[in-house]
Amino acid sequence: MRIEIWADVVCGWAYIGKRRVERALEGLDVEVVWRPFRIDPMAPAQAVPHEEAMADPTVDAALRRCAPDLTPGENRVRVALVAAEEGFGWTWGPAWRADSRDAHRLIALALEHGGPALQDAVAERVMKAHFLDRLDISDRGTLHRLAADAGFAGGGALLDAGAGDELVRELLLKGKAMGVRTSPTIVAGSEALAGAQSAEVIREFVLAARPARRLPEEVERYRHAESLLDQRDPLGALALLRPLLDEHGDDRNVLMLAGRCYYLSAQLGRARAVLERLVAATPDDAYARHLLGRTLQRQGHAEEAGPHLRMAAVMAPEYA
Incomplete structure (x- = not known):
């Protein structure tokens, strides 16, 4: 069985x-995979001293993503006490x-x-470096050394070549789509356990989990x-949809979802092109006509929009 831990190393x-x-998995045949989550996506590219950072109100927002039920001050005290325990x-x-x-x-x-x-091994060394060795884990040289110490000799070169950037971006979007909202979140089968629960709770959760039905990619x-x-993230949706548009660009469902994404992200030229294609293929699709009409309206083409909007209203009164 495989479980995923969606977490931020900071x-x-x-x-x-x-x-x-x-501790929870001792004696169990369970494979653990780490997945990315960002509690502090606004962190500066150049690291700043932690005490100085505490004056930045965005840090409080980040800490709430790590411990939603605690105030930032309570979280700092609580995590230090628990870490000692x-x-x-x-x-x-x-x-x-x-x-x-x-x-x-x-x-x-x-x-x-x-x-x-x-x-x-890499995740362990990165978190140890951040919390115990007090190193700057955004520093590329530090990450090179940590990778080598973990037995990942080629990791530094891969980082320098830009590898993994698209992979992490997609994984972050996948986590958001799945409903991951806090660090850590453990996913086993189709169930999720949020927060750093006790070893006993985690073990019970894993033992009760059933494998999720595998869907085609x-x-x-x-x-x-x-x-x-x-979730009102049309740009994120388009990022995940792009491979499907490349490989299944004639699929009606893919095109309709793309059209909605383009419309909601104000890419009106692309929305119009996709929706005109859909309306031409299926003239009795009321929603496609309605969305095409709205797109044309937003482009300032009221006369062209009118017939589509009227036709959509006739076919589906909710669009009247």
């Missing part, structure tokens, strides 16, 4: 959760507000090139794109 609860997961000691605490993007790339690449064991990608659009 979230203290993620490192605490890692220790609890390790978990055996991390009283030297716990980051020295830097660091951008975790490259660290996530390195961890994702470790899975691709060495499997879950190598990925776990194209279907899963389409559903995730739909979910992002429902």
Whole structure:
């Protein structure tokens, strides 16, 4: 059985959760895969001292994504106490507000090139470096050394070549589509467990999990794109939809979803082209006609929009 841990390496609860997961899975045949989550996507590209960063109100927002039920101040105290209880000691605490993007790339690449064991070794060293060794994990040189220490000798070169950037971007969108809202979130089968729960709770959760029904990759990608659009993220939806447009560009459902995304992201020229194609293929599709009419209206083509809007209203009164 495989479980996924969606977490940010700069979230203290993620490192605490890692220790609890390790205890929870003792004696079980379970494969663990780490997936990216960003609690602090606004972190500066150049790391700043942690104490200085605490004055930035965006840091409070980040901490709430790590512990939604605690105030930022309560979270800082609570995580330090729990870290000590978990055996991390009283030297716990980051020295830097660091951008975790490259660290996530390195961890994702470790899975691709060495499997879950190598990925776990890299994730462990990255979090230890941040919370215990007080290193700047946004620094490329630091990540090179951590990769080598973990046995991922080629990791640094892959980072420098830009590898893993698109992979992490897609995984972050997938997590959002799946409803991942906090770090860490453990996904087993079709169920999710949010937060760094106790080892006992995690073990019960994993033992009770049933494998999710595997969907074709194209279907899963389409559903995730739909979910992002429902969350008012049309650009994210388009990013996931792009491979489907390349490979299944004649599929009506794919085209309709793309048309909706283009319309909601104000890419009106592209929306018009897709919707005109759909209306030409299926003239009795009331929704396609209505959306085409709205698109033409927004482009300032009221006369062209009128027939489509009137026809849509005749076919479906809700569009009147």
